[in-house]
Amino acid sequence: xxxxxxxxxITPANPHLWQGKPRSLNRRPLPQLSPPPRSRQFRGxxxxxxxxxxxxxxxxxxxxxxxxxxxxxxxxxxxxIPEEVRNKIITRILLFVGVPLGVGxxxxxxxxxxxxxxxxxxxxxVPLVTTFFTFGASALGIAYGSLSxxxxxxxxxxxxxxxxxxKNWNEMWKEENES
Numbered sequence: 631x632x633x634x635x636x637x638x639x640i641t642p643a644n645p646h647l648w649q650g651k652p653r654s655l656n657r658r659p660l661p662q663l664s665p666p667p668r669s670r671q672f673r674g675x676x677x678x679x680x681x682x683x684x685x686x687x688x689x690x691x692x693x694x695x696x697x698x699x700x701x702x703x704x705x706x707x708x709x710x711i712p713e714e715v716r717n718k719i720i721t722r723i724l725l726f727v728g729v730p731l732g733v734g735x736x737x738x739x740x741x742x743x744x745x746x747x748x749x750x751x752x753x754x755x756v757p758l759v760t761t762f763f764t765f766g767a768s769a770l771g772i773a774y775g776s777l778s779x780x781x782x783x784x785x786x787x788x789x790x791x792x793x794x795x796x797k798n799w800n801e802m803w804k805e806e807n808e809s
């Protein structure tokens with residue numbers, strides 16, 4: 631009761647005093663800051679880490695690499711991945727991403743159950759290391775799944791595809807190495 635009487639003495643009779651005063655309507659607008667002009671231009675379309683000069687993509691006629699590649703694609707000269715190979719790549723990627731991801735989630739769940747039941751006081755570094763290795767292996771599974779797949783639709787390949795990695799790696803960078 632004592633608190634209520636103190637609050638009545640402290641609070642003003644006019645409730646509008648608690649509201650903030652309206653700000654002046656004659657405020658100056660803030661100056662608009664524009665970004666500095668760009669002195670460099672972005673050059674996209676690179677396939678990797680190349681040592682070629684800036685004008686290496688332009689031939690004597692002034693035609694760029696992009697225009698030549700577009701014409702090559704329209705003429706049908708560009709190799710298309712057969713559907714069987716594409717399905718094998720997708721299956722391998724799902725396998726090499728899904729298994730480490732599932733194992734990582736299962737280990738984290740098992741550590742949580744063990745910790746909740748008081749069977750073992752799990753150090754904080756154990757889930758961290760588990761997450762690092764299993765989710766990292768899952769991220770690497772994308773590249774490994776696509777590189778370990780046989781690009782020949784008639785060739786089945788092995789379960790892990792270790793012999794295909796070197797072939798596919800060399801095939802992928804063959805164009806870069808020739809120039």
